[in-house]
Amino acid sequence: MLLRMSTLFLRTLREDPADAEVPSHKLLVRAGLVRRAAPGIYSWLPLGKIVLENVAQVVREEMNRMGAQEVLFPALLPRESYEATGRWTEYGDTLFRLKDRKGADYLLGPTHEEMFTLMVKGEYGSYKDYPVILYQIQTKYRDEARPRAGILRGREFIMKDSYSFDLDDEGLKHSYELHREAYIKTFDRLGLDYKIVFATSGAMGGSASEEFLAPCPTGEDTFVQCTSCDYAANTEAVVLAAPTPAATSKEVPDVKVLDTPQTPTIETLVAYMNEHHGLSITAADTLKNVVLKTRKPGEDWELLVVGVPGDREVDLDRLEGQLEPIEVDQADPEDLAKHPGLVRGYIGPQGRAGTADGGHLAELGIRYLVDPLVTPGSAWVTGANEQDRHAAYVVRGRDFEPDGEIGAVNVREGDRCGRCGSTLTISRGIEIGHIFQLGRKYADAFSLDALGPDARPVRITMGSYGIGVSRAVAVIAEQSHDERGLVWPREIAPADVHIVGTGKDNQIEVALDLAARLEARGLRVLVDDRAGVSPGVKFNDAELLGVPTALVVGRGLAQGVVELRDRKAGTKDEIPLAEAVDRVIAACAS
């Protein structure tokens, strides 16, 4: 490959585009790789297209290596199959919908579980056919409420999605592991810095799930990492260590109901308790009972109360992640109004004085869950289920018994690791890959069975795996740049070597000659042969474009010397012209 800057369809920009905030967006536009076509929709120019293909090729090679087979589905899909799984409605406004001339409904595919499942069902029938892994690299459409950050989160983007089909759970586990390994190889080759974190399965349904996150301050995902073991998880999926069990209930006095006028919030309650009732408590000693509502698909909303320490907020995303596919939402005032027994701001789980079993919420028939931070035996200050009154010394296991535990609190820096008990730190990241074991949701929807050796049907179990290909380009740019421009990893770079002919005498001629010889040796060459362009402009463009190796044919040429530069290290070496070809090849091989 030989690209000449004199004819290359490329215009670099001296200034950052006004609508760009994040580094990758600014740089990809300035370097002339992409241009915005509409909100969240981008066109790829020649250099950008090359980089994008390079990333896709790495993904493709690693998928093929592990035995997956490439296919290609249309992006324009009929409504029916999405109707069968309920996703025509479940996906909501995020789905791009359109009608054909006859008025029939179509959609632009946001992901392709349905189509893959149907294709396998159409072709395969015997247990002898399985397992199989299929994938495609294709354009996806999601009408995001707010696309942002350029290529990082678009409405049209390129994704590699693959799907595994196995006869049993063991097989699924194996397919999952194959993907995990392939993803590790892929992201290593892409030169990405990433973490593998436990995740929830999101809208896809299913069980085991991990995300590949590229740590990045502008990322949209928040995840925790343990400071001592290798535990890492999305905050939606995190498991925290429970605090050491509190003192046994026998040492705690009986429940005491106290007047606490005008204390509907935790702050006012703590202040009042300490001032008027001689207690010495903090928000963490209070038990906050948050009224939520849940809904199973196709059913009515049901109230749910969740108890968390008063210094914590309830993280709805985290709850939803664990309850999937059940929806969770904050209860409205109208919802509360239907239960007069729920006194807003003064809700407590304990039963009437002296009754250990049941408790107030059980009497109302409302499900009550607590965060594991509310340990058995722990004592709390909480609502007394009467306006302006609270109860102290309310002990879990003595005065109330929740229906179960669920990780509900918002995770904080310094919370403890559920695996080893050490401190957790919180970081931001961008999701570049996601693997999960779908199970039989889609196989059930389409009755995807294989005939077993005993002539009985076996329901197939599936896995679903994605890599954001176009997003990966942006993430690489995000992680690999400096104040002068992009710094591409070699395998992804638009070229192996960027030859700059500075323009005087025969410098451009020699540059072109070197370019031809390097191309003949199998290198991908970009040569700046523009006449009448000053050296400063060419150097700046070379640094902006970020090709890993540069060869400058300039003022040293008269003495038979050219300059070899390394973009990443920033080094410059004067080398004899006669050695230039071999030295460049050596540099590109390292």
Next chain:
RNA sequence: CGGGGUGUGGCGCAGCUUGGCAGCGCGUCUGCUUUGGGAGCAGAAGGCCGCAGGUUCAAAUCCUGUCACCCCGACCA
């Protein structure tokens, strides 16, 4: 959906308060000079000032409406 902001040559922006020939930098074109860190001189092309209506002798500027885009949040792979 809530909050904030912006729409003016290809790109980045000023002008708007206080109405009076549409400007600046970069880029582009022509000529000459220049060629190791975003060159110089001379000349040139290029804009329905987002759109619609209104006020006025006169609107980029004031008023009304509308559309679009960007940012934060909500939401969402």
